[in-house]
Amino acid sequence: MNPRYAVLSAISALSGIWLYKYHSITGFVLSAFLVIVIVLQFKKKSAFIVSFLPIFFFYSSLTLNPHASKLSAQSIRFSGQIVSIPKMDGRLLSFQFKANDENVIVQHRMKSSNEKNELSKLEINMTCLLKGNLKKPEPQSHFYGMDYLEYLSSKRIKWILETGSISSKHCAIKSQKSIKESVQIWRSRAIHHLEEYFSQNTASLMNALLFGYREGIKPETLEAYQRLGLTHLLAVSGFNVGIVSFILYSLLVRAGIIKELAYMLIVLCLPLYIVLTGGESSIVRAGMMGILLLCFIIFRKKISPVVLLSIVCIGMLFWNPSYAFELGFQLSFLMTFVLITSLAFFQSKSYVQLLILTSCLCSLFSFPIILYHFYEFSIWSIPLNILYIPFVSILLFPVSCMVLILTLTVPENLPFIVSIVEFIFGSSALFLERAQLLRGSIVLGKPAEWIFILYFISIFYFVYKWEVNKRLKVKSVVPFLLIIIIHACLPYVNPNAAVSFINVGQGDSILIELPFRKAVYLIDTGGSISFEKKEWEKRDEEYNVTKQAVLPFLKARGLRRVDGMIFSHGDMDHAGGGLFLLNHFNINTVYLPNRVNSNELEKLIEEEAKIQNINLLYLRKGMGWGNKDSFFSVLHPDSNRTSSNNGSIVLWVKLYEKSFLFTGDIEKEAEDEILKNYNYIHADILKAAHHGSGTSSTASFLKKLSPSYAVISAGKNNMYGHPSNDVLERLKEEKIVIYRTDLHGDISFVVGKQRIKIITAQ
Structure with a gap:
């Protein structure tokens, strides 16, 4: 078979799958372009190659669509076999379990060190009788990050089995095992x-x-x-x-x-x-x-x-x-293809030259894929690959x-x-x-589809010119460098502003990007509340919502620095990730509420900012900055002796013709004070105070503000019962459209001169 036929057939198959999964205009245009190129190049023989695209498109519709599960959601007893190595991480035990010819993910929270020791005897291919409840995996709640539901779907897994108890006594090693199981x-x-x-x-x-x-x-x-x-x-x-x-x-x-x-x-x-x-x-x-x-x-x-x-x-x-x-599939085939088709470069080369060449070529071709998944690349990648x-x-x-x-x-x-x-x-x-x-x-952010394609076109052009000229020429790398520059500069030619409410569970984190990225502000960082644990309960890595959600969001947006990090107040769910970001991201200025009685976390943030020579500003009522397209006005705190919640910074932000009100955790007293001081206040979008607590978002406050939208940042099934049903009723009475991070995940308001666009992760 002609190698070109084979390669284009594989590309056609991949295109069919991608086209089915992502029904984007870019995908249709590129697929049409691929078909035209194949037809023009191979004429009569093109039918065979092109046929792989529709075949795999329709085949994907049959195999990637979720089929009806063989398991009933009402079932509580499950007999089956452990099909993956059981993993213990602190209190959590997890493994894949095959019941009724269908795999599920078992999740069990161990209650004691003795139970953990007992369950450490579990191993792959044991048959077990389990009791528990089935639940559907949560859909992706972040714009950027791993889609766990998608990952499980790729493994043909539809359920998570949460068990109340597991005993090794109810598990046994199979007497007859296949070669694979052995x-x-x-x-x-x-x-x-x-x-x-x-x-x-x-x-x-x-x-x-x-x-x-x-x-x-x-x-x-x-x-x-x-x-x-x-x-x-x-x-x-x-x-x-x-x-x-x-x-x-x-x-x-x-x-x-x-x-x-x-x-x-x-x-x-x-x-x-x-x-x-x-x-x-x-x-x-x-x-x-x-x-x-x-x-x-x-x-x-x-x-x-x-x-x-x-x-x-x-x-x-x-x-x-x-x-x-899968990232592994993409890189494995791409790198192998690159090495196979680059054999001409490797002839008459010493071992060291060979190592340098292969590292450079592999790093070059993997660059767009690495950028797509991780949003950044390291300049040390090539030398360290040569060494390692x-x-x-x-x-x-x-x-x-x-x-x-x-x-x-x-x-x-x-x-x-x-x-x-x-x-x-x-x-x-x-x-x-x-x-x-x-x-x-170097952080460039997640590339758009057309940028992603242009990267590969410029890379193939560079390698083609290298092969034709038998040596490297500087001008052949110019298109690749130009795409990097375009990718890096795109946000600075974007006239739209963006306000993103990052899903940090029970907490707040809001990213504000001004038009043409003239400045970027982060209001609060979220934070994970940790409790004292015994040694057997400690996980390999404790969950850090700022590291797992906020930092990837910043990098995916192509941000290399934040002009201002604003802490509404020093509660852990608002400022708990502050120290982490101060040590892992470039921050120009830290803003704190102007209060005498700063809490311990606020003091630690102050100290860290001073150590790193970061500007410190204390915000109070009456302060403001900006221009005609974007303006920030501080409405609160008025007194420097208020409590933590009522001492929150309240910011009124105008972006073009739309206004936002960010309220921290203020309660009724602070809301009344703001209404008293600002008789004509209005906001199109309200960040509901204190995660939708019943002590905030009073009827008079909502009526005066008259917002079109309200955003509630709260954790799914949180212990505080946020948001309050009373608050939800008040918002509905005022005909305010409600967005919630616990239901919608990440929420972005893209603000243009003429209109506003709302995007949610779910």
Whole structure:
């Protein structure tokens, strides 16, 4: 088969899936352009290639649409089998469970350390009888971030099973096991075996390299690998398949087995290796290519590597179209395609030159995808890849293999090398953790579809010119640099303002972007309230809503600094993430309420701002700044001796012809004071005070403001009962449209000169 036919067929299949999933105008235009190019290039032969687009479009509609579940929401008893390695994180136990031929996610909150010790005996492929309630996974509540519902849908999982109690007595190991199940059990035990001898981080890094199992890696280490563009080194891929195949071939040939039979035995072993390493998309791709290549060798047939890659791509997409949206699938196929088609660049090159070239090319082609998922890239990615690829390949992976063999054969000799292994892995992790602190990350934000496409066009143009000219020319990289500049400058030519209410659960965080991004203000940061926990209850990483929701939001918007961080008051749910952002983001000025009795958190923020030489301003009634298109006016606090809630900063903000009122946690007394001082006050959009508490948003206040919209920032099923039913009734009586972060997720008001557009995450 012609390699061009194969590649375009795979692209057509991908286009069909993407077109079904995202019905965007850009997608239709690009698909039409692809079809026109194929028809003009191949004429009569184009029908076969183009057919993959509608075939996979309709096939996706059948497979990606949620089918009726075999499980009933009313069921409380479930008999089935554990199909993933049980994970314990603090009080939470989770695993995949197969009941009635359907997988569900089991979530169980353990009540004691004794229960945790008992449930640690659970392992994959055990049959269990469980009691609990089924619930639907929550839809995505953030514009940016992981869509858990989408992730579960890609695994064909429709339910989460919340159990009241689990006992290992109600679980048993299957007496008869398939080969696959036996391999999975051995994998699970080998993973736990390494965890017994080494520290959690070292064992987890070895398990990632050997078995593709990343659970347990320190959050700091994993974040360092991600931010520095080294995550691919923790994925089992083609390198591992090549090493395993070479070792098996050498052993079989030395044992006197003929080549053809050796190849056949390797073909039989590779599916087991795919299972052993977790079956992620990257290892499936590498394993299937290895199997098909060996089959062609056995039957003395030749096949182009590009054709082979395309066949595997189409096959995997037919098996599960959701693969198209996985980062691992995208990077694995793209990087393999780049390396295969760039062989001409690698001829007559030394090992060092080869390493530099492959790192540069892979970093270049992965750039748009990394940017799309993580919103930033590190300038240290290429040099660190050049350093760490051989380091992991020549040292960490072989050491991990050796250690695993020793733990299984002569564990009594392990104490002599444990300290050496800990030093090697610990030092490498520490180096990356320190390296990511260097100022090397450039935030560009999530690229729009057309920018994403232009990135790849400019990259392919650069590589094409390189291949034609047989050397690098500066002008060939100009289009790529131009796209980066356009991407970075887009917000500064956007005449619209935007006010985004970030879903931080029970708390507040509001991002204000002025027209042409003349300035950016963040009102409050949200904050996670922590309680004292026993050692067994502590999670690997405690949830930090500012880190998990606010920081990604800022980066996805392409923000590299915030002009003003305004703390309405010092309660944890409003300012709890302040210290984190002061240490992880560029802030020009910190605004605090003008009060004598500052609380402890406000004092800590003041101290940190002074340490970092950040401007400090204290806001009080009467202060203001701005111009005709955007104006900020401080309406409160009036007295500097008010309580925490009633001492909140109240901001009236005018953006073009629309006005917003941000009220912090003020209550009736402060609302009455504002009405007394500002007789003609009006706001089009009201941020309902104190998360919709019944002590705020009084009838007189709402009537005077006469807003068209009200936004309530509250946590889903929060313990305070926010928002109050009384407040909701008052808002409805005034015919005010209500938006709530607990129901709508992130909420954005895009304000233009003529109109306002409202976008919600749900």
